[in-house]
Amino acid sequence: MIEIDWIYGLIGGLMIGAAAATFLLFNGRIMGASGLLGGLVDGTGRGNWTERAAFIGALVAVPAAVTLFTGQPDTHLTSNVAVIIAAGLLVGIGTRLANGCTSGHGVCGISRLSLRGIVATVFYLLGGGLTVLAFRHVLEVI
């Protein structure tokens, strides 16, 4: 049985992959969300900051425009401020140390059969799985 969420997931996934393919084949760039933003944050992406800014601008503006018609989707984000800050710090520091996140290592790396991408994906899935196990089922805080 295929659930409707899975079909939306597949269609959305194909759109994400098409976006990454366009970015690669036209601009010769790897579509990694953390790298595109991180290069602006620490200055390593100064050489092509306009491309990064255009990408991120549209990444924010297009969903913003869609919500004008569909209404605001519920993100179900926790309201626990300590959890949000800790999670944000971990995501920021971790993706920059590893040079990539779900889009860069996961989508662009695995599809290229890059060993680094595959190893990174195994480690962040492990980190995520163990964290949900510990904080949801043992400590029961998320």
Added chain:
Amino acid sequence: MRLLISAFSGGLFGLGLMVSGMTDTTKVQGWLDIFGNWDPTLAFVLGGAIIPMFFAWRFAAKRETAVLGTPIPAMPDPKLGRNLTLGSFLFGMGWGLAGLCPGPAMASLSYGGWNGALFLVAMIAGMVAAVPVKSRLEAPV
């Protein structure tokens, strides 16, 4: 033209994140919740995204430059180090705690409320903090 393509890709990425449901943190945490009420949606998203990129890489392998003249990025040095493994593990921890990774964190800026914006600020702070840590981890043991 480069900026137009960048904006097109960014916009399509954002739409794909919305359609796939990856802006909903419960679906992400549900995927990571292997020992609880497991939600496999993310596997369809990742699988779906890998398909076009697999063909894009195959196509790119036959050419040296992208359409707009930039060289196709070289395969990264396959060297695995502490930055890659430890960094990915830390990222996974944050991903599991809040259910947001960098793409959706940016995409949800307009509808994630103040808490979503707070996550984004903390993430940027983490990116700044990573710079000195990274060079230390890269130093030989």
